[in-house]
Amino acid sequence: MTTQSTALITGASTGIGATYAERFAQRGHDLVLVARDKARLDALAQRLRDERQVAVDVLQADLTNQADLATVEARLRDDARIDILINNAGMAQSGGFEQQTAESIDRLIALNITSLTRLAAAAAPRFAQAGAGSIVNLGSVVGFAPEFGMSIYGATKAFVLFLSQGLSLELVPKGVYVQAVLPAATRTEIWERAGIDVNTLTEVMDVDELVDAALVGFDRRELITIPPLHVAERWTALDGARQGLLADIRQAHAADRYRQQA
Numbered sequence: 001m002t003t004q005s006t007a008l009i010t011g012a013s014t015g016i017g018a019t020y021a022e023r024f025a026q027r028g029h030d031l032v033l034v035a036r037d038k039a040r041l042d043a044l045a046q047r048l049r050d051e052r053q054v055a056v057d058v059l060q061a062d063l064t065n066q067a068d069l070a071t072v073e074a075r076l077r078d079d080a081r082i083d084i085l086i087n088n089a090g091m092a093q094s095g096g097f098e099q100q101t102a103e104s105i106d107r108l109i110a111l112n113i114t115s116l117t118r119l120a121a122a123a124a125p126r127f128a129q130a131g132a133g134s135i136v137n138l139g140s141v142v143g144f145a146p147e148f149g150m151s152i153y154g155a156t157k158a159f160v161l162f163l164s165q166g167l168s169l170e171l172v173p174k175g176v177y178v179q180a181v182l183p184a185a186t187r188t189e190i191w192e193r194a195g196i197d198v199n200t201l202t203e204v205m206d207v208d209e210l211v212d213a214a215l216v217g218f219d220r221r222e223l224i225t226i227p228p229l230h231v232a233e234r235w236t237a238l239d240g241a242r243q244g245l246l247a248d249i250r251q252a253h254a255a256d257r258y259r260q261q262a
């Protein structure tokens with residue numbers, strides 16, 4: 001079955017993105033697959049066309065490259081069939097903060113923050129105009145956890161969470177659904193790419209289980225989906241505490257504890 005609805009998925013050549021591609025093809029969606037490795041994208045695209053009878057386009061792009069990013073933005077702006085953006089492409093951090101170079105910092109932020117934000121910004125006006133569409137952003141539980149020693153990666157994922165919360169407030173009233181998916185350790189190539197042996201981790205989720213759970217949240221139109229969080233009330237409490245903190249910020253005067261002692 002082919003529907004008119006098309007999902008554009010970044011980082012679709014492997015891992016979580018490739019699994020999203022499988023699932024959306026199963027649901028009858030046409031696809032636009034984005035990543036750098038064209039041979040892998042072509043092989044996945046051909047298999048999904050054959051097995052699922054959906055239309056699949058391949059868009060080779062390095063999302064840290066300005067010209068490539070602009071091409072994907074243009075596709076999102078101009079292709080009215082695309083009504084789902086899976087903002088998934090991302091990379092992890094190799095080494096601690098002191099081991100980072102200017103180049104590694106730029107690349108991590110360019111992929112995990114800049115490209116994700118610019119692609120959401122390319123899609124949002126058209127989705128809002130249509131009164132429909134979905135933007136799914138891949139964050140991480142590391143965005144809650146400076147303790148994990150991946151300070152820049154975690155900061156990029158904290159950004160993704162905040163951005164998704166803000167976009168949801170702005171876009172839901174216009175008919176656009178926004179979801180932030182926050183996995184914990186999931187068995188994909190991201191670990192090897194960052195020089196970490198995934199087999200040294202004690203608990204790792206299978207990528208199929210992760211994406212299936214994320215899609216349960218998608219179908220429920222959840223804003224925040226945290227598949228490995230077993231006690232849902234933890235998130236409710238955290239977000240409630242944040243809103244309580246906001247209620248106790250009074251900007252006209254400093255709090256008593258910051259007043260100079262006479």
Ligand SMILES: NC(=O)C1=CN([C@@H]2O[C@H](COP(=O)(O)OP(=O)(O)OC[C@H]3O[C@@H](n4cnc5c(N)ncnc54)[C@H](OP(=O)(O)O)[C@@H]3O)[C@@H](O)[C@H]2O)C=CC1
Nearest residue numbers: 011013014015016036037062063090140185186188189190
């Ligand atoms: N796996 C995990 O444990 C967790 C993952 N996440 C997040 O999930 C998302 C997907 O991760 P995962 O599937 O594990 O990672 P993988 O490393 O398995 O896949 C990453 C995907 O992104 C693509 N990609 C990488 N760099 C670029 C680039 N410069 N331009 C375009 N595409 C690029 C890769 O394709 P190619 O090389 O062909 O370009 C690949 O398709 C990421 O945002 C990650 O941070 C969050 C929490 C945990």
Ligand SMILES: CC(=O)[C@H](N)C(=O)O
Nearest residue numbers: 092140142184185190
């Ligand atoms: C993929 C990572 O490096 C990270 N630990 C995460 O769980 O997001």
